[in-house]
Amino acid sequence: MTEPSIPTRRDPYVAGLRRVLPALLRDPLGTLVGLADASPGQVVRLNLGTIRPYLVVEPAHVQHVLRDNAANYTRAGDSMMWKSVKKLGGDGILAEGPQWEASRRRLQPHFTAKRIDAVVDGLSQAISDAVDELNVPARTGEPVDAASEISRIICQAVIGVFFGNKIPVTDGVRIVTEQDTVATALRFRLLTPFLPDAVPMPGDRALRRAVQNIDDILLPLVRAERAHDDGGDDIVASLGRGRDEHGHKLDEQRVRDDLVSIFVTATETTYTVLTWLFPLLEQLPDVAERLYAEIDRVVGPGDVINREQLGELRYTRMVLDELVRAYPSGWLVPRTAIADDVIGGTRVKAGGTIVLSPYVTQRLARFWDRPAVFDPERFAPDAPRRAHRYAYYPFGGGAHQCIGQYFFQVEAPLIVATLLSRFRYRLCTPGMPSPRLAASLRPRERVPLLLTPHRQPALA
Ligand code: HEM
Known part of the structure; x- marks a missing residue:
């Protein structure tokens, strides 16, 4: 679809404070989608009182910001989220400018399809070992928390593939817990981006403590790797021996910043999106049945899934593609405009906050048929081509496009198929949780599961 032809330059449509703010507080996502549906082809300025971000959702406009004129839209500005992310991830792959560029160049080789394909067997084994730990609660009938279990499985996978198993999984799980504290503590700052850091806010102390706890786990590792090159090809080793643009050894802080950034993005994005799958499948017996049937056909009892089996999990991948359409963990991708544009x-004015939202664009009625319906068929191989590349961009686009996209596309079906080939589940609390908006889109309520063994040779 091409950009709508608009003859003259105009000011954005302004959604007024009194109308928008109460609705946003009541139902932020529904309100944003409603506003976007009601203003086709337009940039909407949200009047939230002290902040007045531009909501940019039209796929052609998203492309303009992320790709065509990306140089004018930075993560380094005052935009609510990136200032906060910086407190955790520092000046590396999640930042902007030369530091970001150098980090991206250093990390990219670890995320190529060739590199990830080469570690599929190890990844699948790590996932299988982590899933095995659910045998006990499945036998005893003890409920398990979906988000905690998925994040534990992901920690084991990520620590194995990217961290060369150099930290214990329990430490990885502690980092995820601290991350949650950071996400909660930052909510106050996210709501008040205009306040300088010098103004104390609730959550500041919890934030500092959580960052300190993460550093206490990772800094000893960083120091050990910088002091001694073990010749490994994991990310920790390669950053430990890395050189900066002047040929000097990377300083401790830069190694730390990239390690934290990778750990955080690799875990949080994936466990939040996969947690939605369990309540969703309970609502959608047809999808669940087809998914279970595929997994039972492809994966034998107790199998550690191999590359060939992974390739056959086509419907599983369609379900996951739809999952990141309907519940993209990166629901908000803000930028700051450097110059008028x-x-x-x-x-749009220089200094303005630009709010891109894959969640909103991926639910626009003019680009998606029945957008509120969860329908994996949208991603069937013979489904009609999408109207625009940026009608679907759960992994972003342009130079900052998600570095972990391919990894996710391999890891997520392995996790889902390993789990569902060994267990069936019931929700302890039926129904869909409501979303909680943080840096990622997560269920507000916990999702406790009652697992039962399914086709396990050891348990039969
Ligand atoms: C469902 C899973 C995921 C989603 C929805 C997601 C989404 C995104 C999005 C929207 C961006 C673009 C941010 C921007 O333009 O400012 C991004 C960037 C990024 N993602 Fe992901 N991501 C996922 C999984 C992962 C995984 C598994 C990893 C690492 C293993 C990862 C690492 C990163 C990094 C490091 C960046 C920053 C790239 C850069 O700015 O150069 N992500 N992700």
């Missing part, structure tokens, strides 16, 4: 005929 015109997006699709609408003026």
Whole structure:
């Protein structure tokens, strides 16, 4: 679809404070989708009182910001989220400018399809070992928390593949817990991006403590790797012997910043999105049945899934593609405009906050048929081509496109198929949880599961 032709430059449509704010507080995601549906082809300025971000959702406009004129849209500005992310991830792959560029260049080789394909067997084994730990609660009938279990499985996978098993999984799980504290503590700052850091806010102390706890786990590892090159090809080893643009050994802080950033993005994005799957499948027996049937056909009892089996999990992948459409963990991708610009005929001012949201764009009624319906068939191989590349961008686009996309596309079906080939589950609390908006889109309520063994040779 091409950009709508708008003859003159105009100011954005402004959604007024009194109308928008109460609705946003009541149902932020529904309100944003409603506003976007009601203003086709337009950039909407949200009047939230002290902040007035531009909501940019039209796929052609998203492309303008992320790709065509990306140089004008930075993560380094005052935009609510990135200032907060920086407190955890520092100045590396999640930042902007030369530091980001150098980090991206250093990390990219670890995320190529060739590199990930080469570690599939190890990844699958790590996932299988982690899933095995659920045998006990499945036998005793003890409920398990979906998010905690999925994040434990992911920690084991990520620590194995990217961290050369150099930290214990229990430490990885502690980092995820501290991350949650950071996400909660940052909510106050996210709501008040205009306040300088010098103004104390609730959550500041918890934030500092959580970052300190993460550093207490990772810094000894960073120091050991910088002092002694073990010749490994994991990310820790390669950053430990890394050189900066002047040929000097990377300093401790830069290694730390990238390790933390990779750990955080690799775990949080994936466990939040996969947690939605369990309540969803309970609502959608047809999808669940087809998914179970595929997994039972492809994966034998107790199998550690191999590459060939992974390739056959086609419906599983369609379900996951739809899952990141409907519940993209990176629901918010903000930028700050460096100079005045015109997006699709609408003026935006220098310094303005630009809010891109894969969640909103991926639910626009003019680009998606029945957008509120969860339908994996949208991603069937013979489904019609999408109207625009940026009608679906759960992994972003342009130079900052998600470095872990391919890893996710391999890891997620392995996790889902390993789990569901060995267990069936019931929700302790039926129904869909409501979303909780943090840096990622997560279920507000916990999702406790009652597991039962399914086709396990050891348990039969
Ligand atoms: C469902 C899973 C995931 C989703 C929805 C997701 C989403 C995104 C999005 C939207 C961006 C773009 C941010 C921007 O433009 O500012 C991004 C960037 C990034 N993602 Fe992911 N991601 C996922 C999984 C992962 C995984 C598994 C990893 C690591 C193993 C990862 C690492 C990163 C990193 C490091 C960046 C920053 C790249 C850069 O700025 O150069 N992500 N991700």
